[in-house]
Amino acid sequence: xxxxxxxxxxxxxxxxxxxxxMLGIVAIWFSAVGIFSKHVEQSYHEELEVHVRELxxxxxxxxxxxxxxxxxxxxxxxxxxxSGFYWQVTAQxxxxxxxxxxxxxxxxxxxxxxxxxxxxxxxxxxxxxxxxGYTRKGRAGEDIHFVIATDQSELDRLIGSFTRDLTSxxxxxxxxxxxxxxxxxxxxxxxxxxLSLAFARLRHGEAEELEGQYPAEIAPLSAxxxxxxxxxxxxxxRARVQAGNLAHSLRTPLAIIMDEAERLATRDxxxxxxxxxxxxxxxxxxxxxxxxxxxxxxxxxKPSGRGVALPAVALPILRAMxxxxxETRFTLKTAAGEDMSLxxxxxxxxxxxxxxxxxxxxxxxxxxxxxxxxxxxxxxxVTIADDGPGIPEGLIERAFAVGTRFDPDVAGSGLGxxxxxxxxxxxxxxxxxxxxxxxxxxxxxxAAANICAKGPQGGLGSRYWTR
Amino acid sequence: MRLxxxxxxxxxxxxxxxRLRAADFAVELARNRSxxxxxxxxxRMAAVILDLGLPDGSGLDLLRQWRDQRLETPILILTARGxxxxxxxxxNAGADDFVVKPVRFEELLARLNALFRRQQGTRVSTIAAGDxxxxxxxxxxxxxxxxxxxxxxxxxxxxxxxxxxxxxxxxTDILDDLYAxxxxxxxxxxxVLISRLRRKIGRERITTLRGLGYRFAR
Numbered sequence: 003x004x005x006x007x008x009x010x011x012x013x014x015x016x017x018x019x020x021x022x023x024m025l026g027i028v029a030i031w032f033s034a035v036g037i038f039s040k041h042v043e044q045s046y047h048e049e050l051e052v053h054v055r056e057l058x059x060x061x062x063x064x065x066x067x068x069x070x071x072x073x074x075x076x077x078x079x080x081x082x083x084x085s086g087f088y089w090q091v092t093a094q095x096x097x098x099x100x101x102x103x104x105x106x107x108x109x110x111x112x113x114x115x116x117x118x119x120x121x122x123x124x125x126x127x128x129x130x131x132x133x134x135g136y137t138r139k140g141r142a143g144e145d146i147h148f149v150i151a152t153d154q155s156e157l158d159r160l161i162g163s164f165t166r167d168l169t170s171x172x173x174x175x176x177x178x179x180x181x182x183x184x185x186x187x188x189x190x191x192x193x194x195x196x197l198s199l200a201f202a203r204l205r206h207g208e209a210e211e212l213e214g215q216y217p218a219e220i221a222p223l224s225a226x227x228x229x230x231x232x233x234x235x236x237x238x239x240r241a242r243v244q245a246g247n248l249a250h251s252l253r254t255p256l257a258i259i260m261d262e263a264e265r266l267a268t269r270d271x272x273x274x275x276x277x278x279x280x281x282x283x284x285x286x287x288x289x290x291x292x293x294x295x296x297x298x299x300x301x302x303x304k305p306s307g308r309g310v311a312l313p314a315v316a317l318p319i320l321r322a323m324x325x326x327x328x329e330t331r332f333t334l335k336t337a338a339g340e341d342m343s344l345x346x347x348x349x350x351x352x353x354x355x356x357x358x359x360x361x362x363x364x365x366x367x368x369x370x371x372x373x374x375x376x377x378x379x380x381x382x383x384v385t386i387a388d389d390g391p392g393i394p395e396g397l398i399e400r401a402f403a404v405g406t407r408f409d410p411d412v413a414g415s416g417l418g419x420x421x422x423x424x425x426x427x428x429x430x431x432x433x434x435x436x437x438x439x440x441x442x443x444x445x446x447x448x449a450a451a452n453i454c455a456k457g458p459q460g461g462l463g464s465r466y467w468t469r
Numbered sequence: 470m471r472l473x474x475x476x477x478x479x480x481x482x483x484x485x486x487x488r489l490r491a492a493d494f495a496v497e498l499a500r501n502r503s504x505x506x507x508x509x510x511x512x513r514m515a516a517v518i519l520d521l522g523l524p525d526g527s528g529l530d531l532l533r534q535w536r537d538q539r540l541e542t543p544i545l546i547l548t549a550r551g552x553x554x555x556x557x558x559x560x561n562a563g564a565d566d567f568v569v570k571p572v573r574f575e576e577l578l579a580r581l582n583a584l585f586r587r588q589q590g591t592r593v594s595t596i597a598a599g600d601x602x603x604x605x606x607x608x609x610x611x612x613x614x615x616x617x618x619x620x621x622x623x624x625x626x627x628x629x630x631x632x633x634x635x636x637x638x639x640x641t642d643i644l645d646d647l648y649a650x651x652x653x654x655x656x657x658x659x660x661v662l663i664s665r666l667r668r669k670i671g672r673e674r675i676t677t678l679r680g681l682g683y684r685f686a687r
Contacts, residue, residue: 246550246552249549249550249551250522250549250550251549252549253549253551253569253570253571254478254481254549254570256570256571257481257549257570257571257572258478258480258481258484259571260571260572260573261481261484261485261488261571261574262484264573264574280573283571287571291551291569294551294552318557318561319553319557321560321561322556322557322559322560322561323560325560325561325564325565325566326556326560326566326567328587349554352553352554352557353552353553353554356553356556356557357553360553
């Protein structure tokens with residue numbers, strides 16, 4: 003049978019410490035009570051033995067034959083009535099002599115039947131009593147019986163009092179030990195808490211690696227993880243470069259094939275072959291572009307830990323758009339604060355923004371507006387709105403299909419939106435298109451981690467950029 | 470109009486040159502960065518078609534260098550690097566357009582003409598002066614709505630005049646625009662062409678300024 007193991011390390015430590023402390027305290031309690039009882043009983047017995055001997059020493063037979071004590075016993079408790087401390091001296095044919103404490107009853111003299119001191123638990127005047135006794139020969143050769151008794155309850159009271167005190171102190175000690183144990187566990191696990199926070203910062207894109215100093219036991223783990231993160235980033239970068247190089251090496255020969263195909267298509271004797279080649283070369287280019295974008299997005303699909311400051315990414319793209327579409331006015335409105343950042347790959351995000359801004363620039367009559375804002379649910383929302391003709395409602399979903407071009411006269415590959423949606427899905431961003439009164443609006447919505455709730459947010463138009 | 474193509478792939482460079490010459494451009498070809506960097510009259514080119522991946526250096530660095538030197542010639546990047554990162558970088562470095570290989574020649578031509586139009590501050594493809602109109606993309610010219618029959622060189626010359634109406638153009642200016650550097654040039658060619666063009670569009674449109682050159686009336 004397997005014992006259920008707590009999932010929490012803290013809980014494991016707490017259970018272990020609690021169990022250990024409880025076991026220790028219980029063991030201390032039992033052994034302390036045992037040792038104390040044994041010690042007290044032994045002292046009692048020794049004391050009674052001394053007293054019974056003292057009683058023997060102090061007893062004499064008076065000339066009138068009465069049993070007398072030459073002086074009272076040294077312990078005054080034998081003089082207090084019913085104090086629980088009693089003695090008795092008896093002899094054949096003589097009046098028994100009893101302690102003043104024994105105002106009623108008598109002690110059983112049968113325990114005193116030999117010169118050797120014997121003891122047992124007897125019934126005393128005030129309950130069960132530890133009784134010691136022995137005999138000694140008198141002058142006339144008669145047996146004199148010396149019996150001394152102490153109530154068992156006296157011993158029990160003493161042990162009980164000690165046990166109560168001990169229990170109270172051990173309870174306090176238990177509480178102190180447990181509190182100390184919890185404090186030590188909390189202190190000991192503090193680096194793990196910091197590590198957890200560092201992971202959260204990494205996941206949310208607020209840090210590029212695990213930050214902070216850690217104890218010797220955790221530091222290698224942190225260092226290894228950071229090395230892994232950097233290695234992974236380098237690998238992704240290399241993969242992107244290699245994918246780019248592959249595309250680069252294919253595109254130049256493809257350009258030559260396309261040129262040859264165009265020439266063939268202008269000749270009457272091989273127009274068909276030329277057109278086939280042209281179409282196929284176009285399809286190859288489309289596949290290169292699409293698969294390259296997919297490869298890049300797949301390479302970037304692992305959380306990189308890098309955050310993207312949205313306006314900072316957008317500005318160079320807007321400057322490029324100015325040159326690409328000089329007749330169109332590009333406007334940036336930051337309604338969500340300039341520091342708004344998302345834990346996504348900046349290259350992929352820039353690619354998506356570029357595709358959408360370029361599309362908007364191609365179709366806009368006069369103006370494209372890029373707006374960063376926070377939704378009511380805390381989601382980061384980026385909209386790219388143009389004042390172009392929009393897309394007929396029934397065709398909006400088709401716009402995302404590979405190779406869709408609504409106007410062959412407008413330059414493009416028909417891949418942009420398909421690539422943008424793929425990249426968005428990888429990054430956890432929802433990309434939608436809708437028509438409004440002015441034109442087409444593309445919306446990028448990033449809901450994860452409630453990004454907008456994190457940083458200082460400005461009101462609408464807190465930063466306004468336009469060329 | 471003279472174009473400078475900076476392209477390291479000899480086959481693609483040759484083909485592009487051929488197609489652009491066939492489209493009435495005078496084409497110069499630089500095969501690497503250093504050749505392009507040392508080109509004597511880049512500033513006089515109508516446009517530069519620049520590849521980014523050059524064997525002896527980055528085309529992007531060359532572009533930045535030209536722009537740092539206040540070169541205002543329109544530059545169109547024609548490259549196999551198709552990512553938006555490259556496009557944004559190229560455009561922000563000073564390129565006027567960015568075209569990814571492979572490209573249909575018609576599209577390249579349209580993009581080049583868009584650059585020329587942009588430089589002239591017009592959005593329409595046709596350049597007009599009075600009742601004379603020229604469409605460089607369609608390679609047609611009309612006078613009072615009637616089509617003009619022009620040879621390649623005549624068309625180029627008219628295009629040059631229409632782009633620079635009111636300016637005095639020397640014989641060298643005209644030769645530089647009509648011929649690539651390596652082409653054979655004869656000074657009387659200009660006079661012959663001007664004469665032919667005057668016959669077709671009207672003598673009064675082109676004024677001869679002795680010792681200076683020619684001016685096309687606005």
